[in-house]
Amino acid sequence: MNPETEYREGLDQLAAHYHAVLRLLGEDPGRDGLQKTPMRVAKAMQVLTRGYAQNPHKVLTDALFEEKYNQMVIVKDIDFFSMCEHHMLPFYGKVHVAYIPNGYITGLSKIARVVDIFSHRLQVQERLTQQIKDCIQDTLKPMGVMVVVEAKHMCMQMRGVEKQNSITTTSDFSGAFNQAKTREEFMNLLRGESKRI
Ligand SMILES: Nc1nc2c(ncn2[C@@H]2O[C@H](COP(=O)(O)OP(=O)(O)OP(=O)(O)O)[C@@H](O)[C@H]2O)c(=O)[nH]1
Numbered sequence: 705m706n707p708e709t710e711y712r713e714g715l716d717q718l719a720a721h722y723h724a725v726l727r728l729l730g731e732d733p734g735r736d737g738l739q740k741t742p743m744r745v746a747k748a749m750q751v752l753t754r755g756y757a758q759n760p761h762k763v764l765t766d767a768l769f770e771e772k773y774n775q776m777v778i779v780k781d782i783d784f785f786s787m788c789e790h791h792m793l794p795f796y797g798k799v800h801v802a803y804i805p806n807g808y809i810t811g812l813s814k815i816a817r818v819v820d821i822f823s824h825r826l827q828v829q830e831r832l833t834q835q836i837k838d839c840i841q842d843t844l845k846p847m848g849v850m851v852v853v854e855a856k857h858m859c860m861q862m863r864g865v866e867k868q869n870s871i872t873t874t875s876d877f878s879g880a881f882n883q884a885k886t887r888e889e890f891m892n893l894l895r896g897e898s899k900r901i
Pocket residue numbers: 788789790827828829830857859860863864865
């Protein structure tokens with residue numbers, strides 16, 4: 705556990721609920737291995753939902769730089785883990801973001817931080833995609849943004865339909881990406897092999 709993690713209000717209550725959950729699942733929460741488990745799970749769940757307490761707009765505005773560059777900027781292969789709001793099971797994969805600046809650029813890491821914030825909330829993949837796009841569009845006001853998310857959903861792998869290999873792809877875009885040619889340019893660059901640098 706990261707010693708710098710700040711846990712939010714309600715941690716003890718959350719742990720008490722997980723104590724009850726263990727019992728309801730047929731376990732003995734008093735046995736050696738499980739004594740600390742309710743608190744561990746409560747802390748883990750607070751980490752996985754830390755995005756509720758974070759402001760993605762502020763992350764971007766804190767690192768806005770005036771710059772004349774007005775070609776496409778692509779940050780691809782941003783790993784993420786999120787939890788589906790239906791089953792609270794993980795879905796995970798990669799986010800690819802492209803934007804065309806309009807006088808301002810943002811720090812590259814900030815794009816990944818925005819992904820991190822929205823994915824650390826209960827989500828559906830479509831909304832995650834849209835929220836990342838909207839946040840960059842509304843804050844940076846670029847000529848356009850496009851976001852592509854590729855993910856595997858554990859609620860489809862471990863339970864339910866039990867399909868191990870299906871990948872869900874979602875995308876959303878604005879502005880210049882309304883033009884098929886611009887979207888194509890991004891998709892072609894996404895498909896290209898990343899060079900080792
Ligand atoms: N569109 C969308 N659906 C999702 C996402 N994550 C999980 N789901 C789906 O949410 C649906 C919930 O359907 P329900 O019929 O209410 O729940 P369920 O009985 O558990 O469904 P099954 O998973 O088919 O067993 C399922 O089809 C899941 O595959 C997501 O990010 N986007």
